[in-house]
Amino acid sequence: MGNPKQKLKVAVLFGGVSGEHEISLLSARSILSALDAERYEVIQIGITHEGQWYFGNNALEALNEGDLSSCTPATLLADPTRNGIYLIKKEQSDELLSHLSAVDVVFPVLHGTFGEDGTIQGLLEMANVAYVGSGVVASAVGMDKGIFKDVMKAHQIPVVDWMVFTRQEVESRLEEVIAKSENIAPYPLFVKPANLGSSVGVSKCHDRQELRLGLKDAIRYDRRILVERGINAREIEVSVLGNEDVDASIPGEIIPADEFYSYNAKYHDDRSQLLIPAPLEPQLTDYARSLAIRTFKAIDGAGMARVDMLLDKESGELFVNEINTIPGFTRISMYPKLWNAVGISYPELVDRLIELALARKAEKAKNLYRYQRESQGK
Ligand SMILES: Nc1ncnc2c1ncn2[C@@H]1O[C@H](COP(=O)(O)OP(=O)(O)O)[C@@H](O)[C@H]1O
Ligand SMILES: [Mg+2]
Incomplete structure (x- = not known):
C-alpha cells in the first residue's frame, strides 16, 4: 500500500x-x-x-x-x-x-x-x-459434493464410490434409486445433500428401510443428493494455506462422539475430540498432506481450505471426503489450531489471509478482458 x-x-x-x-x-x-x-x-x-x-x-x-x-x-x-x-x-x-x-x-x-x-x-x-479465500469456481465446486467428486476422479485423487440422484428421481422412482444405491456397495451407505454442511441431512443407513428414510430426508435439503459407500473410518483433516505456493499443515484427527460426525457430535456433544497431530505413520502424514494440496489445486482453491479425509480402519486406504473453503474459524477450530501447531499463531494466520487476498487481486489485475495486440503498451 x-x-x-x-x-x-x-x-x-x-x-x-x-x-x-x-x-x-x-x-x-x-x-x-x-x-x-x-x-x-x-x-x-x-x-x-x-x-x-x-x-x-x-x-x-x-x-x-x-x-x-x-x-x-x-x-x-x-x-x-x-x-x-x-x-x-x-x-x-x-x-x-x-x-x-x-x-x-x-x-x-x-x-x-x-x-x-x-x-x-x-x-x-x-x-x-x-x-479472503477461494474464488467463484473453487467455492462452488468445493460446496457441491457431487461435482467435487467428479473433479477428484479426473485428478486421480481417491474418493469413496458414490452416485448422485435428483429429488425428482427419489420422488418418482424410489425403488430404482434404492436398487442403484445397493449396487454401489454393501450397507452401511451414507446419504447426504449435495450442497450443505454441518452434517445436516446426512444419514448413515444400515439397511434398506434406513436408506429409504435417509433419501427422503436428504431431498428436503437439496435438489441433488449423494449416496456413498460407508467407510468404517478415522476422520483426518489437513489445513491448506496459500495461492500459487500452497502449504499444508500437519494432519489432525476428529474423534466424534456419535457413530459418525453428526450435527449433534459437531456442536452439542463436547465428548467429540480433536487430536493434533493425528497419530499417523510418518508416511501416511506425508501422503495426507500431499492429497490436501492436490485437492486444493484441483479445484483452483485460493487462500485457505480444510481438506477432510476418511482413513479406512480396515484397509488403511485414505480417501478425500470433502473440502471446506471457509472452514470453522474460532480459536478452537481445527483449521487455525493445525496452523498453530506448526507455529503460525491465530493473528498471524488472519494477516496472512488478508495478504493472500490482496495478492490474488493483484494477480487478477494482470488479466486482459479485451483483445489487445501484443505490441500495444510496449
Ligand atoms: N462415505 C462415508 N463413510 C463414512 N463416514 C462418512 C461418509 N460420508 C460422511 N461420513 C460421516 O458424516 C460426516 C458428515 O459428512 P460430510 O460429507 O463431511 O458432510 P458435511 O459437509 O455436512 O460435513 C463426516 O464427518 C463423517 O463422520
Ligand atoms: Mg464434513
Whole structure:
C-alpha cells in the first residue's frame, strides 16, 4: 500500500442465510478480536437470517442479541466504480444510498450456502474488491459434493464410490434409486445433500428401510443428493494455506462422539475430540498432506481450505471426503489450531489471509478482458 500509515480497510461479513449462521458468528468473534487495530480499520457487516446486511461498530453483538436497532442497513454494489460499503437511509418514503467507506479487503466469514458456495464471491468479483479465500469456481465446486467428486476422479485423487440422484428421481422412482444405491456397495451407505454442511441431512443407513428414510430426508435439503459407500473410518483433516505456493499443515484427527460426525457430535456433544497431530505413520502424514494440496489445486482453491479425509480402519486406504473453503474459524477450530501447531499463531494466520487476498487481486489485475495486440503498451 502506498502510504504505510494508511490502515487497510477490512470489511468482515458474518451471519447470513445459511444454517451455519451461528457458527459464522462464533468464527467472526475470534477473527474480529485478532485483527490488529494498528493495521486495520475494521468494518463489521452482520447479515441476518433473511439476508439483510447491517453495518455497525457493534454489529456482531447486535446480531447475537437479535436487536439491530443500533445498526444501519448497508450494501455493497456490483458496480466496480462504486467501491465499498453504502448505507441505506430512509428519507420519508425514499431509500437513499450514502457512501460509508471504501474497502480494501472483504473477509467473508460465512460458512455454507450463500457464503462458501461462490455466490457472495460472485458479488465480490463484480465489485472488483479483494476478498479472503477461494474464488467463484473453487467455492462452488468445493460446496457441491457431487461435482467435487467428479473433479477428484479426473485428478486421480481417491474418493469413496458414490452416485448422485435428483429429488425428482427419489420422488418418482424410489425403488430404482434404492436398487442403484445397493449396487454401489454393501450397507452401511451414507446419504447426504449435495450442497450443505454441518452434517445436516446426512444419514448413515444400515439397511434398506434406513436408506429409504435417509433419501427422503436428504431431498428436503437439496435438489441433488449423494449416496456413498460407508467407510468404517478415522476422520483426518489437513489445513491448506496459500495461492500459487500452497502449504499444508500437519494432519489432525476428529474423534466424534456419535457413530459418525453428526450435527449433534459437531456442536452439542463436547465428548467429540480433536487430536493434533493425528497419530499417523510418518508416511501416511506425508501422503495426507500431499492429497490436501492436490485437492486444493484441483479445484483452483485460493487462500485457505480444510481438506477432510476418511482413513479406512480396515484397509488403511485414505480417501478425500470433502473440502471446506471457509472452514470453522474460532480459536478452537481445527483449521487455525493445525496452523498453530506448526507455529503460525491465530493473528498471524488472519494477516496472512488478508495478504493472500490482496495478492490474488493483484494477480487478477494482470488479466486482459479485451483483445489487445501484443505490441500495444510496449
Ligand atoms: N462415505 C462415508 N463413510 C463414512 N463416514 C462418512 C461418509 N460420508 C460422511 N461420513 C460421516 O458424516 C460426516 C458428515 O459428512 P460430510 O460429507 O463431511 O458432510 P458435511 O459437509 O455436512 O460435513 C463426516 O464427518 C463423517 O463422520
Ligand atoms: Mg464434513
